[in-house]
Amino acid sequence: MKPTRSTTLAATALVTVALTATACGPSGPAKSKNSPGTPGGAYSVALTEPDHLLPGRTTSSYSLQVLQGLFDPPASLDPEDGSVKPLAASSWSSADNIVWTVRFRPGTTFHNGERVTAASFADAWNAAAYGPNGWEANYYFAQIKGYDALNPSEEGAKPAARTLSGLKVLDDTTLQVTLKAPFGQFPMLLSFPAFAPLPKAATVNPDAVDVAPIGNGPYRLDGRWERNQKIRLKKFTAYRGIRKPMADDIDFKIYTSRETAFTELQAGNVDVLTTIPAANSAQAKRLFGDRFSIRPSGTMDYLGLPVKDPRFADPRIRKAISMAIDRKGITQAIYNGVYKPATSVVGDMIPGHRPDACGRTCAYDPAAAKQLLVCPGGVAGARAGEVATADPTDAQWLTAGGHPPKGH
Incomplete structure (x- = not known):
């Protein structure tokens, strides 16, 4: 983590598809408490509660935001x-x-x-x-x-x-x-x-270090991890790595939803918001002007299907579910076109990306999806509402996909 004097307002990539997707989100500086170019000071960052703070124990983007300051991986x-x-x-x-x-x-x-x-x-x-x-x-x-x-x-x-x-x-x-x-x-x-x-x-x-991480990065934990409230990092003065941290302190303020965090940003109670609600993107652009921008991200969200469940064992059923989701419609209706559906599990900003690798499987075609279910016999009992997510603000795009088509 390397905060600058112009703090960043960003929305990470949110996937609005089943199986594969990438997206772009708004980002740009919000208001800073200190003069541009002046080292030191403290910054507050809005965050959803992490699940773990032990590097190998998590892949959550909320945890990784904190771990980027606490740890230096090899590369x-x-x-x-x-x-x-x-x-x-x-x-x-x-x-x-x-x-x-x-x-x-x-x-x-x-x-x-x-x-x-x-x-x-x-x-x-x-x-x-x-x-x-x-x-x-x-x-x-x-x-x-x-x-x-x-x-x-x-x-x-x-x-x-x-x-x-x-x-x-x-x-x-x-x-x-x-x-x-x-x-x-x-x-x-x-x-x-x-x-x-x-x-x-x-x-x-490991459980003790998970809640009180001891890293090798430019920042160390200051105090304790206050669950569902805050995580404070302080610059590690004995750091001998190659990153050059600007801020003296970073306060991660934990919010239960992106909407609440966005309200707090507007009120000046938080400096950095890494994921704004896409529905508020137009409003954010008006409020923050040139401190708001859109930049690509390799982050990906996805719907994972329980393949050990007999109802989803047949790949034709999984393909049908994917083809029954209107990705483009969701990105326009819910996210104002800020995000984009993916055609590959690899984002287009990543070297090696192949466009349209997903092919027809990621194309909205409810008629073809229903036809695929004729032979397998349908997915009785599998409904779109049966979804678990770590982020409650994902509910809008998860339910907007509709129900899987029923077979005969």
């Missing part, structure tokens, strides 16, 4: 061109895209003074990859050799190992990573917060 993504750049790592190399040598910057510490070493990264990755731990980012480590032994596919089977065989600590600053197969995008994977290091305390009592 970072340049927001301008999408290139991968070293962060906690100083370099990485591979002759075959299978065996990678990752070298970390020496002389860095966690917020409790403990040295950050290659083992700090290996321990964190092993904890996230170990299936019985049930950490949300587990699957991010599936490319590493030994992952399958930690995550047996047979129900009730016990893991054959507790650590990834593909990780080898060569010395305090060097980690050798062996993948299951060639994967040239491995450095990009290293930019995800789940690949950040963890102190020894996290392997002993």
Whole structure:
């Protein structure tokens, strides 16, 4: 996290489709309490309550906003061109895209003074990859050799190992990573917060560190995580990384809805809103003028179908549900065209994106959807209202998709 003197008002990408979608959201500076270009000061950021603050334990965008300040993963993504750049790592190399040598910057510490070493990264990755731990980012480590032994596919089977065989600590600053197969995008994977290091305390009592995180980033936790109220970060004065934090303090104010947060922004009670309600985009543009802009995002929301449920086991049923959702209509009616439906699981701002990869499956065609259900026999009992979401403000687009077409 690198706040500037002109704080940012942004709406992250919201997916308005089933299966695949990306979007663009409004962003731009809101009002700042300090003079432009002047270091220091405090900023408040509106946030929905995170689920966890242990990097490998979450993939929630609300958690990641906080983790970006608390932790330095090995790499970072340049927001301008999408290139991968070293962060906690100083370099990485591979002759075959299978065996990678990752070298970390020496002389860095966690917020409790403990040295950050290659083992700090290996321990964190092993904890996230170990299936019985049930950490949300587990699957991010599936490319590493030994992952399958930690995550047996047979129900009730016990893991054959507790650590990834593909990780080898060569010395305090060097980690050798062996993948299951060639994967040239491995450095990009290293930019995800789940690949950040963890102190020894996290392997002993992860629940305690989850609520009182000890990171290696430019900011440390100030005080305690006040559930459903606030999270305060303070600049870590012993930070030896390469990021240059501008603010002295960052206050994350937790709100139950984006609408409430937007009202607080208007009232001047919060400086930064990273996700404004798209329905308020026109109003926000009038209020904030050139401090409001639209920029692309690679963030994606999606509807996940329970494929173990016999009603959704047939891929034709899942395709029918996708084709029964009017993505374009939803983006126009609910989000004023601020967001856009995706045609791929990879956003168009990400290198490697292929346009229209989803094809007809993402095209609104209720007649074809109904025809697909004739053979499988329909999805009796599966209704659009049976949806669970971590963000209550998503209810509008979730219900706007209508009900799946019924078969015969």
